Amino acid sequence: MNATSVPTPARAKPVVLEEATAPATTGLVDRFGRVARDLRVSLTDKCNLRCQYCMPAEGITPLPTARLLSDAEIIRLVRLAVEQLGIREVRFTGGEPLLRKGLENIVAATAALRTDLGTAPDISLTTNGLGLTHRAAALKEAGLARVNISMDAASAETYAKLTRRNRYDDAVAGAAAATAAGLHPVKLNAVLLPGVNAYEAPALLAQALRGGYRLRFIEFMPLGPRNSWKREELLTADDILAVLSEHFTLTPRPAAERGAAPAQEWEVVAGFFDGQAHPAGRVGIIASVTRPFCGDCDRTRLTADGQIRTCLFAAGETDLRGPLRAGASDAELAEIWRHAMWGKQAGHGMDDPAFLQPTRPMSAIGG
Ligand code: SAM
Ligand code: SF4
Numbered sequence: 001m002n003a004t005s006v007p008t009p010a011r012a013k014p015v016v017l018e019e020a021t022a023p024a025t026t027g028l029v030d031r032f033g034r035v036a037r038d039l040r041v042s043l044t045d046k047c048n049l050r051c052q053y054c055m056p057a058e059g060i061t062p063l064p065t066a067r068l069l070s071d072a073e074i075i076r077l078v079r080l081a082v083e084q085l086g087i088r089e090v091r092f093t094g095g096e097p098l099l100r101k102g103l104e105n106i107v108a109a110t111a112a113l114r115t116d117l118g119t120a121p122d123i124s125l126t127t128n129g130l131g132l133t134h135r136a137a138a139l140k141e142a143g144l145a146r147v148n149i150s151m152d153a154a155s156a157e158t159y160a161k162l163t164r165r166n167r168y169d170d171a172v173a174g175a176a177a178a179t180a181a182g183l184h185p186v187k188l189n190a191v192l193l194p195g196v197n198a199y200e201a202p203a204l205l206a207q208a209l210r211g212g213y214r215l216r217f218i219e220f221m222p223l224g225p226r227n228s229w230k231r232e233e234l235l236t237a238d239d240i241l242a243v244l245s246e247h248f249t250l251t252p253r254p255a256a257e258r259g260a261a262p263a264q265e266w267e268v269v270a271g272f273f274d275g276q277a278h279p280a281g282r283v284g285i286i287a288s289v290t291r292p293f294c295g296d297c298d299r300t301r302l303t304a305d306g307q308i309r310t311c312l313f314a315a316g317e318t319d320l321r322g323p324l325r326a327g328a329s330d331a332e333l334a335e336i337w338r339h340a341m342w343g344k345q346a347g348h349g350m351d352d353p354a355f356l357q358p359t360r361p362m363s364a365i366g367g
Contacts, residue, residue: 026086026338027084027085027086027087027116027338028081028085028086028087028300028337028338028341029338029341029342030310030341030342030343030344031342031343031344032295032344032346034295034296034297034298034344035086035298036085036086036087036298036299036300036341037086037087037088037089037298038087038088038089038090038091038298038299038300039078039081039082039087039089039090039091039299039300039301039302040091040093040299040300040301040302040366040367041074041078041090041091041092041093041301041302041366042093042094042095042097042301042302042303042304042364042365042366043074043092043093043094043095043097043099043100043103043106043304044068044094044095044096044097044099044100044304045062045063045094045095045303045304045305045363045364046062046094046095046096046099046363047094047095047096047099047128047363048096048099048128048130048165048167049096049128049130049150049163049164049165049167050163050164050165051150051152051162051163051164051191051224052162052163052164052193052196052224052225052228053162053191053193053220053224053228054223054224054225054361054362054363054367055224055225055361055362055363056225057164060361060363063304063305063364067305067306067321068304068305069304069305069306069321071102071105071106073306073321073324073325074106074302075105075106075109075110076324077302077306077320077324077333078090078106078109078110078113078302079109079113080330080333080334080337081300081302081337082110082113082114082115082121083113083114084330084334085334085337085338086115086116087115087121087300088115088116088117088119088121088122089121089122089123089124090110090121090122090123090124091123091124091125091126092106092107092123092124092125092126093125093126093127093366093367094126094127094304094363094366095304095363095364095366096127096128096130097125097126097127098127098128098129098130098131098132098135103125103135103139104135104138104139104142105142107123107125107139107142107143107144108142108143110123110143111123111142111143111144112143120143122145123143123144123145124144124145124146124147124148125139125144125146125147125148126147126148126150126189126367127147127148127149127150127174128149128150128163128167128171128174129147129149129150129151129170129171129173129174129175129178130167130170130171130174131170131174132147132149132173132174132175132177132178133170133173133174133176133177136174136177136178136180136181136183137177137181139181139183140181140182140183144183145183146183146184146185146186146187147178147183147186147187148187148188148189148216149171149174149175149178149186149187149188149189150171150188150189150190151171151172151175151188151189151190151204151208151213151215152189152190152191152192152197152204153168153190153197153200153204154200154203154204154206154207155168155200155203156168156169158196158197158200159171161196161197162193162196162197175188175211175213176211179211179212179213185213185214186212186213186214187213187214187215187216187284188204188208188213188214188215188216189216189218190204190215190216190217190218191217191218191219191220192217192220192235192240193220193235194233194235198235201217201240201243201244202243202244202246202247202248202273203273203274205244205247205248205268205273205283206247206273206274206276206278208281208283209268209278209279209280209281210276210278210279212279212281213281214281214282214283214284215283215284216263216283216284216285216286217237217240217283217284217285217286218285218286218288219234219235219236219237219285219286219287219288219289219290220234220235220289221288221289221312221350221362222350222357223312223313223357223358223361223362223365223367224361224362225361226357229357231289234289234290236287236289236290237264237285237287237290237291238290240285241266241285244283247273248268248269248271248273248283249268249269249271250266250267250268250269250283251266251267251269252264252265252266252267253265253266253267253282262286262288262293263284263285263286264284264285264286264287264291265282265283265284266282266283266284267280267281267282268280268281268282268283288348289350292347292348292350294311294346294347294348295346295347297311299311300337300340300341301365301366302320302366303317303360303364303365303366304364304366305321306319306320306321306322306324307319307320307321308320308336308337308340308341309365310340310341310343310344310345311344311345311348312348312358312362312365312367313348313349313350313355313358314344314345314358315356315358317360318336318337318339318340320333320336320337323336
């Protein structure tokens with residue numbers, strides 16, 4: 001297969017099930033037959049970076065503290081999701097989840113749970129890596145399996161421009177600490193913005209290969225600052241693949257191995273970039289805009305203020321915090337979550353002319 005175009009994966013067409021409401025005794029099933037196994041929990045909307053694709057430079061209103069779930073409330077809802085709703089994978093995110101002091105305790109409590117398969121949930125973290133040098137070992141010890149680290153630049157200068165903070169060395173050190181702690185595989189996430197960091201994409205891949213990391217490029221989605229996204233300026237998966245193919249030999253990995261994973265992956269043959277050797281490895285592209293994978297989505301999301309979101313792009317959300325604080329039982333909370341899931345839309349609708357960017361920014365949804 002030609003490595004310079006992204007093949008459209010064969011995806012199951014959603015079939016609408018007959019029931020008008022969520023079946024009462026199941027896990028998290030929607031009307032299209034998808035089953036949520038992967039829970040994304042946002043632990044905070046706060047962040048120590050200001051990535052251009054995610055947050056404005058200033059003028060952010062943080063969620064009021066009283067609305068944020070406590071550690072105990074998060075642990076209760078994660079337990080409910082794992083023990084009663086069929087969740088098998090839990091990813092902690094934000095905002096920046098390392099800003100949450102109780103993270104190690106939340107991870108340890110999650111690791112003590114057992115899924116419907118009788119195993120501990122698969123626990124991962126999406127982070128910018130700042131401060132991971134001090135915490136990677138403790139997080140591994142608590143039960144964290146893997147990390148995804150935002151790394152959008154190959155130089156300190158470009159990193160500072162993109163993130164609006166001079167923290168490149170800390171992020172690089174954080175990724176190295178993750179490897180040293182055994183949080184394998186360490187994946188790096190990069191969003192490319194033309195005129196900011198896009199020209200560094202090949203250098204970033206060479207560095208990732210040399211560091212033993214799996215780099216994934218994520219298409220820029222309309223979830224950042226208002227009016228920052230223009231489809232005509234989007235660097236698509238095809239664009240990214242074309243640029244990488246000028247410098248690297250790429251072979252697509254079998255589609256069958258992808259499952260519900262958002263990234264399409266390529267093997268990279270060992271070679272040279274900029275006169276320096278790089279080993280073989282893998283690179284991925286998450287083409288959420290141009291090759292949506294909604295038909296295989298197995299995700300449900302919980303925001304730091306206790307709202308269920310069935311999709312990053314959902315127009316609405318379902319409140320769990322209110323009922324939780326009003327004394328709802330586990331069975332009642334599980335029922336609310338099931339009904340929210342049943343209402344999940346078939347797709348994110350970005351191509352619909354009526355599409356509206358969610359009012360919550362990415363940092364407050366949890367990526
Ligand atoms: N702070 C952590 C981090 O940066 O990894 C976790 C939260 S961040 C919102 C999670 C992921 O969302 C990151 O990989 C980031 O690149 C991605 N992201 C943020 N805004 C995005 C956007 N507008 N389009 C595509 N990806 C975005
Ligand atoms: Fe912070 Fe992550 Fe958003 Fe960057 S992508 S501003 S690190 S939440």
